[in-house]
Amino acid sequence: MERLSLRDAAPVFSIGVPAAAPYSLERTLLSGQCFRWTVTPHGARGIVAGAVALVQQDRDRLRIAWEGASGSAAQLIRHLGADQPLAEIEAGLARDHVMRRLLPRTSGTAIMRQEPWECLVSYVISAFNNIPKIQMSVRRLAHYLGNRVPGGSGRSVEWAFPTPERLADASWEALRQCVLGYRARYVRTLARLVADRQVDLDAIGRMPAAAARAALIELPGVGEKVADCVLLFGYGHHEAFPVDVWIQRAVERWYFHGRARTPREIRTWAHERFGMLAGHAQQHLFAGARLAER
DNA sequence: CGCCAGGACGATG
DNA sequence: CATCGTCATGGC
Numbered sequence: 638m639e640r641l642s643l644r645d646a647a648p649v650f651s652i653g654v655p656a657a658a659p660y661s662l663e664r665t666l667l668s669g670q671c672f673r674w675t676v677t678p679h680g681a682r683g684i685v686a687g688a689v690a691l692v693q694q695d696r697d698r699l700r701i702a703w704e705g706a707s708g709s710a711a712q713l714i715r716h717l718g719a720d721q722p723l724a725e726i727e728a729g730l731a732r733d734h735v736m737r738r739l740l741p742r743t744s745g746t747a748i749m750r751q752e753p754w755e756c757l758v759s760y761v762i763s764a765f766n767n768i769p770k771i772q773m774s775v776r777r778l779a780h781y782l783g784n785r786v787p788g789g790s791g792r793s794v795e796w797a798f799p800t801p802e803r804l805a806d807a808s809w810e811a812l813r814q815c816v817l818g819y820r821a822r823y824v825r826t827l828a829r830l831v832a833d834r835q836v837d838l839d840a841i842g843r844m845p846a847a848a849a850r851a852a853l854i855e856l857p858g859v860g861e862k863v864a865d866c867v868l869l870f871g872y873g874h875h876e877a878f879p880v881d882v883w884i885q886r887a888v889e890r891w892y893f894h895g896r897a898r899t900p901r902e903i904r905t906w907a908h909e910r911f912g913m914l915a916g917h918a919q920q921h922l923f924a925g926a927r928l929a930e931r
Numbered sequence: 932c933g934c935c936a937g938g939a940c941g942a943t944g
Numbered sequence: 945c946a947t948c949g950t951c952a953t954g955g956c
């Protein structure tokens with residue numbers, strides 16, 4: 638009984654850490670860049686550095702509660718992109734007429750700084766897939782192959798993302814239950830490369846963007862688009878501009894009068910037009926394209 | 932029940 | 945280098 642009451646006890650939130658306006662926790666987490674956070678009326682719930690974090694936002698503050706082991710607030714803020722000067726960034730973007738039109742509905746969306754390994758595997762899984770199923774696969778990977786996070790209260794998120802070692806040794810049957818489809822081969826090969834230290838994700842993180850991009854593209858299941866996602870969401874290279882079908886359609890429609898452009902043309906164009914803000918521009922275009930679809 | 936999906940990959944022009 | 949067919953599987 639006592640254990641139960643502890644489990645069900647209301648989470649104790651910190652007083653709050655500042656999140657500079659116009660940061661929006663909800664828009665950031667629902668923008669499609671992460672696959673394992675859950676947003677509920679009570680707040681957001683996710684795992685950062687092996688600990689379960691509950692986060693609420695009221696106005697310009699983020700209130701944080703940890704379940705079980707407590708992590709670092711600074712690390713969480715960085716993970717959530719709440720340390721970015723969004724006012725300045727969006728002011729820069731607003732010089733663009735399309736951005737001006739999108740921002741009223743997308744303002745506050747920051748770029749997360751996810752853990753590279755989970756980010757890499759997630760986006761390898763994303764190829765030729767749909768978002769609900771990507772979420773399912775990533776969550777099942779954690780559920781079936783990840784270590785249980787100490788102190789989890791028995792809700793949806795309480796397993797850490799599996800380590801490369803664990804994924805490298807996973808049986809085909811375990812991987813099959815994660816409905817990876819033909820991508821299972823990529824994921825396991827990737828896991829073996831990292832586990833065997835033939836690939837060093839930390840070292841890639843210390844490279845300049847162009848070199849890191851080239852190193853990522855060498856990996857199985859990683860093309861230009863996935864590499865750009867990992868650069869942007871995992872390594873903090875905010876000039877990266879992943880071009881998926883949504884971005885391609887949006888850019889062709891809103892900037893090129895509906896004329897066809899190749900993904901590579903669009904990427905070059907975005908770098909010239911938005912420079913170091915390209916990644917942020919991509920977030921608003923992606924959100925705008927999906928909002929327009931409903 | 933068919934269509935489709937945050938692309939990557941290998942094979943052809 | 946541009947184009948094209950293929951790919952596992954579950955949402956919708």
